[in-house]
Amino acid sequence: MSTEVPYTVSVPESKLDILRQKLALIEFPDELENSQWNYGVPLSDIKRLVARWKDGYDWRAEESKLNKDLPQFTRDIDVDGFETLNIHYVHQKSPVTNAIPLLFVHGWPGNFIEVRKILPLLLQSSPQFPSFHVVAIGLPGYGFSEGSHKPGFAAEQYAEVAHKLMLSLGYNEYVTQGGDWGFLITRTIAQKYGGKHSKAWHTNFPASTPLQFSSNPILYLQHLFTPYTEAEKAGIERSKWFAREGRGYFEEQATKPQTLGYSLADSPVGLLAWIYEKLVNWTDSYPWTDDEVLTWISIFYFSRAGPAASIRIYYEVMHSKGFLQSSSPKPTIPLGVSQFPNELRITPKKFHHNLGKLVFEAEHSSGGHFAAYERPEELVGDLRKMFGKKGPAFGVVPGKNGYEDRVNANL
Numbered sequence: 001m002s003t004e005v006p007y008t009v010s011v012p013e014s015k016l017d018i019l020r021q022k023l024a025l026i027e028f029p030d031e032l033e034n035s036q037w038n039y040g041v042p043l044s045d046i047k048r049l050v051a052r053w054k055d056g057y058d059w060r061a062e063e064s065k066l067n068k069d070l071p072q073f074t075r076d077i078d079v080d081g082f083e084t085l086n087i088h089y090v091h092q093k094s095p096v097t098n099a100i101p102l103l104f105v106h107g108w109p110g111n112f113i114e115v116r117k118i119l120p121l122l123l124q125s126s127p128q129f130p131s132f133h134v135v136a137i138g139l140p141g142y143g144f145s146e147g148s149h150k151p152g153f154a155a156e157q158y159a160e161v162a163h164k165l166m167l168s169l170g171y172n173e174y175v176t177q178g179g180d181w182g183f184l185i186t187r188t189i190a191q192k193y194g195g196k197h198s199k200a201w202h203t204n205f206p207a208s209t210p211l212q213f214s215s216n217p218i219l220y221l222q223h224l225f226t227p228y229t230e231a232e233k234a235g236i237e238r239s240k241w242f243a244r245e246g247r248g249y250f251e252e253q254a255t256k257p258q259t260l261g262y263s264l265a266d267s268p269v270g271l272l273a274w275i276y277e278k279l280v281n282w283t284d285s286y287p288w289t290d291d292e293v294l295t296w297i298s299i300f301y302f303s304r305a306g307p308a309a310s311i312r313i314y315y316e317v318m319h320s321k322g323f324l325q326s327s328s329p330k331p332t333i334p335l336g337v338s339q340f341p342n343e344l345r346i347t348p349k350k351f352h353h354n355l356g357k358l359v360f361e362a363e364h365s366s367g368g369h370f371a372a373y374e375r376p377e378e379l380v381g382d383l384r385k386m387f388g389k390k391g392p393a394f395g396v397v398p399g400k401n402g403y404e405d406r407v408n409a410n411l
Contacts, residue, residue: 002076002168007088007144009063009072011302016059019268019301023054026269041277049276050269052290062295069116070136072144077164079148079157087165088144088304089137090115094123096131100387100402101171103162103189104136107180107205108310109275110370111299112138117376122383129384130394130402135169137162139181140305141312147305154316159188163197173197173397177383179205179371181313190331190356199396202336202360202386204371204379205343208351219350228348231363235339235346242344246281249274253314261308264300271307272297282369284342334393336360336386338379342368359392360385 031043066072070090078084090112093099102122106114115136122132140161141147148157162185166174176198178186183205190201211219228236252260263270275297279288300307335356339346341364352358362382367375386393387402395401 004091004169005074007072007074009066009144011059011063015302020054022268023050026050037281041273041280045276046269046273049272049290049293053268053272053294057291057294059295059298062291062298066113066295070112070119072112074144075165075168077161077168079153079160082148082150082153082157085140085148085161086146087137087140087161088112089135089165090119091135091169092119092123093133094125094131096125096402096404098400098403099125099131099133100397100400101166101169101174102132102134102383103166103171103174103176103186104134104372105162105176105178105182105185106136106139106142107178107182108142108313109278109296109300110180110182110373111143111296111303111310112136113143113296113299114370114372116373118372118380121376121380125404127403128388130387130389132383132402133171135166135171135174137165139185139310139313141309142303142305143299144304147309147312152316152320153312154320155184155188156192156320158185158313159192163189163193167197173199173400175200175202175387175393175397177202177204177379179203180369181317183207184317187331187355190333190335191329194331194333198333200334200336200387200393201331201356202338202383203355204338204340205345205369206337206339206347206352206355207345208347208354210347211351211354216353219353222350226350231339231341232346232348234341235343236348238342239345239347246344249278250314253311254318255315257308257311257315260311261306264307264311268297268301271301275300279370282342282344283374284340284366284368286368286370286374330354331356333357334359334386334396336362336382336393338362338364338371338382340364340367340369340371340375340378342366344369 071092074088077087104115122134125131138145176186183203186201189198335358337352371379
C-alpha cells in the first residue's frame with residue numbers, strides 16, 4: 001500500500017516571475033459598445049482583475065491560507081491499465097469516533113478548494129446532527145494531482161482512483177457527495193463499488209434523463225398528468241438558456257481539448273477569462289471578490305499538470321460511454337439530491353428517480369452550480385438530514401452513524 005505524504009502548497013518563485021512577465025505583456029481585445037455580458041466577459045472586468053493579479057494580489061498570502069485551512073496530502077494510486085498517479089487530496093478526521101467517512105468530488109472548473117467552506121461544518125459534532133470524516137480528492141489533472149499521460153482516462157478511471165484513495169485511508173465503507181463531473185464520478189463509484197464499499201451517494205447536480213413508460217410506467221403517467229411547479233418551469237427555462245447561450249465551452253472541450261489547451265497554458269489572461277465567465281454565469285449572484293477569483297484561477301495556472309489537463313475529461317467521457325447512458329445499470333444504494341435553482345441543467349423532480357434509489361430530496365430557493373462554495377450551510381444541512389438519526393440513510397455505514405457513543409442512548 002502506498003504511503004501518505006503531507007503536502008504543502010509552495011509554488012516556485014520562478015513561476016510567479018513568469019506570471020508577472022506575462023501579465024505585463026498582455027494585449028487586450030477591443031469591445032463593442034454596451035455589450036455587457038452578451039458577448040462574454042466584459043473588458044472592464046478582465047482589466048480590473050489583471051491589474052489586481054499583477055500588482056496587488058498576494059499569492060503567497062493565499063497559499064499560506066490554503067495550507068492553514070486545508071490539511072493536504074499526496075499518495076500514489078495505481079490505475080488498472082494506465083499508470084501510477086500521485087494524487088493530491090484534503091483529509092481531515094472528525095473528533096467523533098463514529099463519524100461517517102465522506103468522499104467529496106469536485107468537477108470543472110472546480111478543484112479541491114470547493115471543500116474549503118463545508119469542511120469545518122462537516123467536522124462539527126452535535127447530538128442533533130451527524131459528523132463526518134472528510135476526504136476531498138483533487139481529481140487527476142486538477143490542482144496538484146498528477147494527470148494521466150495516456151488517452152482513454154474516463155469516468156471509470158476517475159472513479160477507480162477515488163475509490164482506491166478511500167480504501168488506502170482505511171475507509172472500506174463510505175458515502176460520497178459530488179457535483180458537475182463529481183456527479184458522474186460518484187455515480188460510477190455507486191455502480192461499480194456500491195453495496196460493499198460505497199454505501200450511499202448524494203449529488204447537487206442531478207443530471208437525470210426523461211422518464212420512460214417501459215421502465216417506470218406509474219411515474220411516467222404521473223408526470224404526464226401533473227403540472228410543473230413554478231420551480232420546475234424556471235428550471236426548464238434555465239436549462240434552455242444554458243443549452244442555447246452557455247454550452248459552447250462543452251463542445252470545444254469535448255472535441256478538441258488540445259487545441260484549446262495551448263491558450264489556457266500559455267495565456268494566464270485567457271485562462272482567467274475562460275473560467276471567470278463560468279464562475280459568474282454559473283452561480284446565483286454570488287458576490288465574488290477579486291482575490292477569491294484570482295486564487296481559484298491561480299490554482300489552475302500553477303497546477304501540476306497544467307490547465308489543459310483538466311479539460312480532457314470532456315473528450316474522454318464523451319468518446320467512451322458518454323455523459324448519461326439510460327441503458328447503464330442504476331446504482332442500488334441510497335441516493336440523495338439537492339436542487340439549486342441556478343444549476344445548469346434542471347429537470348422535473350420525478351426524473352430524479354431515473355438516477356437510482358432516491359431516498360432524499362431537497363429543493364432550495366437560491367444557489368447555483370458551485371453549491372459547496374455558494375451555499376455551504378444548505379448543502380451540509382441536507383447531508384445532515386439525509387444521514388442523521390431520522391434520515392433515510394441513517395446508519396448505512398455499519399458502526400459509523402456520525403454520533404458519539406454517549407449519544408447513542410438518545411438515538
